Amino acid sequence: MTGNEAVAEGAIQAGCQFYAAYPITPQNELIAYMAKHMPARSGQLNRVFIQAESELAAINMVFGASAAGKRAMTSSSSPGMSLKQEGISYIAGAELPAVIVNMMRGGPGLGNIAPAQSDYFQATRGGGHGDYHSIVLAPSSVEEAYNLMFLAFNLADKYRNPVIVLGDGTLGQMMEPLKKVRNPESKIQNYKKPWALTGCKGRKPNVIKSFYMKEGALEEFNLKLQKKYKEIEENEQRWEESFLDDAEIILVAYGTMARVCRDVVDNLREKGKKIGLVRPISLWPFPKKVFHRFTGKADQRKRFLVVEMSYGQMVDDVRLSCCGKAKVEFIGHSGGGIPTGEEIIRKINEKNI
Template sequence: MAKSKILMTGNEAIALGAIDAGCRFYAGYPITPQNELTAFMAKNMPKAGGVFIQAESELAAVNMVLGASAAGARAMTSSSSPGISLKQEGISYIAGCRLPAVIVNVMRGGPGLGNIMPAQSDYFQATRSGGHGDYHCLVLAPYSVQEAYDFMFKAFALADKYRNPVMILGDGMLGQMMEPLQLSDNRKTGNQKPKTKIWMLTGCRGRKPNVVKSFYLQEGDLEKFNLTLQKEYRLIRQNEQLYEGIFLKDAKIIIVAYGTMARIAKGAVKKLRKAGKKIGLIRPISLWPFPGNIFRRLAASPKRLSFLVVEMSYGQMIEDVLLSLNGKSPVEFLGRSGGGIPSEEEIINKIKILMK
């Protein structure tokens, strides 16, 4: 018998996915367009035996998550662009303290207060180090309500595996839209006792005291620590690149888009294929590490290829595409932000111009 599906928004799916993945600590602060996530957590986290706190600020929320994570809880916070800017202090400390945590950014228009329309203009902030210091978040970009739910399992697993913050980078469109959702077979329900980790703060019963910190004052210590981080990041770059590719074999032009933008681009690719145009799509799923390997592989092939990067920004991910291709293939760009979203038609028209 086919399993039944439930209908929910992307924001709710992220919250449910987190709870089902064993998250038992959530602290957040209201901001549009992610309020459904916080409300879902307020209602359902206590039922799962977890902690919900509406914090006094984004700063407090992310630092509560730091504390809960240090104490061994699967912990997360969420916000939208201006709130994520405020959380950067805490994210830097979480990375510096080598703590697992998940941060969800349901992106909206910026800079400043911007607006509440969907956007992808926080790509730089998410994939570089948004706060101070030489660190990275792992960044996953779901493009459907199903992925919004599924990626929470992956996000918490990666956070634990690398003791590093993981960011889910969605946007207002994904957060607000409703789709049918298939629940996982591995739902973690009821109380989740934190798994014992050697670095956790539990009180020093039967062991030497643990200290969770990011402060290395003695000469050479911080450099040593940063090299440890870099070693982890190399492993992450090797092992965690994720993308979806369609029609790559015979494509002459490959569209590159992620998240909601990839959803629209996929529609355009299907229409162009029907019209006999050899167009493919690469949808980066991990934005950090960026799936550069597939670009390098494609660029090394003898056939002439070009790329069209489409973003709900004025060109941020395109820098990673350019870096990956290293000048070996031409790269075009189509982007809008601040409320404008490139449409299927705009993508198709751009492709037609490029094919002339």
């Protein structure tokens, strides 16, 4: 199964009831899978698939389906994500749950269809207008992509917040066996949605909105959002770590890039190099906690090498997390392909770190 198909299958298993999207490479297997399986496996969930007329329409359809209380999702790739930012901002502002998948490709502009990680800033900083955050999850394997879809829908419902699943073209196209071994987080958690639009029978009318004109009302709402974000930052930092106990140099990479880095770590460990790996799984909230371990005086000999398929985006978060108390190096490029193991090893040797 490809990563794109695993994401789609994960979404269906996680109870996705509404999916709308617009075709874009390299996530077309995802929309095709949903077109086939959403209606065929509709069952009692009344699953709806719509090929929307645009990315704008797709994300706003997700807004509507979510407002009506259903688990709703869309997917796209980088240029399409730029178009979706309007809707994501409204979804965040109306506190609606939604899952948005971005299989990143090269940019800016139309870029190319090679894998990239250059939408990190867009995903983790909000992306659209206003003070908001999406929760961002970054799978690095087909199986993890499948499993994270459960978490994505659960977190979206739990916090009434958009969740972005950030993959890249490689992950989307890559074939791996999917055992569907669910981790404990990979089951559907049902959250009550008394706010949803269902018709006002037996209750006062519900209103879904992000508009606060009364003096002070928007600030009050924004403070409420910030409180929620703080709670998410406290509770939802996720990462995978290897050999941090004795590592002197620690690679930091997410998604597909972390797979390359894991090979580098295995390779150099065999040669006796004290090297480790941090793989952020949640990109927002960024797993600051793991870096805070290394900001004490005794740990200042640790060095971080951040590897990305971009010209340096996540590295900013690593630097912020280290608060200037650890050395942070960077290697990365985008638009042409993936930094190779050899490149990374060369960088490690040339810096002699």
